[in-house]
Amino acid sequence: MRARIQGRTGAWDCSKATGDYFETRHRRKDGSDITVEITTNAAYYKGVKLIFCNCRDITERKRDQERIRYLATTDALTGIMNRGEFTRHLTKEIERAARFNRPVAVVMYDLDHFKRVNDTYGHDAGDEVLKTAVAQVNNAIRRVDVHARWGGEEFILLLPETDLAAAVKSAERLRAAIAEHPFKQPERVTASFGVTTLGPRDRFDVLIKRADDALYLAKHAGRNRVEALSPEAPSSG
Ligand SMILES: Nc1nc2c(ncn2[C@@H]2O[C@H](COP(=O)(O)OP(=O)(O)OP(=O)(O)O)[C@@H](O)[C@H]2O)c(=O)[nH]1
Structure with missing residues (x-):
């Protein structure tokens, strides 16, 4: 035959x-x-x-x-990567960046006073705000950047080949993209951003914690702003 x-x-x-x-x-x-x-x-x-x-x-x-893989790796509301998938990406990227001594940045952002949106306009309007904010960020990032929902109204980005100064610039662009976009209900929505980069001996959780600390600084400095912490910054414990 x-x-x-x-x-x-x-x-x-x-x-x-x-x-x-x-x-x-x-x-x-x-x-x-x-x-x-x-x-x-x-x-x-x-x-x-x-x-x-x-x-x-x-x-x-x-x-x-393919459908099962999509459901397992994607956030159902916003269509971007979910936390588990982002964790896999960042773990790999940390290995790659450390191996080749390349910079990598992490940006965490969180919508400001989002509870008020839900309380005032309802949960569905809140969902719309989340989707619109994510779309604004998607439009403003590079194709190689990885964007994921970290949980609730908190999101995270992995910016490969990006040092702290460039990551702050990018985060500032994303902050403006949300703040200047005419939303429906409410019309104005803002987000706070925390930025950091991978240090020579950083593990995954240390990197995430520092991005989260930077985000906390942005919230406490008045929201709708970007704060950065370099790997040399003293840890908040
Ligand atoms: N509509 C909607 N709301 C969500 C979702 N996930 C989380 N939330 C809401 O997000 C709100 C988060 O509230 P807080 O953690 O108090 O934060 P915040 O009001 O944004 O205040 P700051 O972060 O301090 O500016 C809560 O009301 C959650 O119910 C979601 O998928 N859809």
């Missing part, structure tokens, strides 16, 4: 491989995508080698897997 499977990755000859397994993507005549699982096995019959090649349409399974 000789079969050729023509996929996007080119032709694959069934007669050359046995005990093989792989997946390939193809396009149907109607333009829709199909994912196919290929398995091959060989058997001998009267001295003749027979190759069995099994092709199965796994498009649905793939779609389900």
Whole structure:
């Protein structure tokens, strides 16, 4: 038996491989995508080698897997990354930055007096404010920056290849993007920002704690502002 499977990755000859397994993507005549699982096995019959090649349409399974992955990694309200996924990204980035001695910044931000928004306009209006604020930030960051919901009305950004001065500049741009945007209910919304960068011996929790401390400073200095703490800053414990 000789079969050729023509996929996007080119032709694959069934007669050359046995005990093989792989997946390939193809396009149907109607333009829709199909994912196919290929398995091959060989058997001998009267001295003749027979190759069995099994092709199965796994498009649905793939779609389900993608959906599960999306739900597991994404914040349902805002559509950005959730805390668990961000933690995985930052952990990797810390390793990479330390290994290659590259800068990396973390920015935490939190909407100001957000409880008042919920109390005055209701929870649905509060949700709208969260989504709009996130959209403003998404529009103002680089593609390589990672934006996630840390919890409640608190958000976090990972800025690769960014030193403290550049991160403060970015945070200031994001602060202005929220503060200057005409929201619906209420019309004006602000957020406070805490910025820090990775120190030479920082672990994940130390970095997050320092960003959180900087955010706390911004809240206590009057809100709608950016505060930064460098890795050399004394820890608040
Ligand atoms: N609508 C909505 N509200 C949320 C969500 N998550 C958290 N909140 C609300 O966010 C509010 C946070 O209130 P606080 O922690 O007191 O903070 P704040 O009022 O923003 O005050 P500061 O942070 O000090 O400026 C609470 O009322 C929470 O119920 C959400 O997904 N949707």
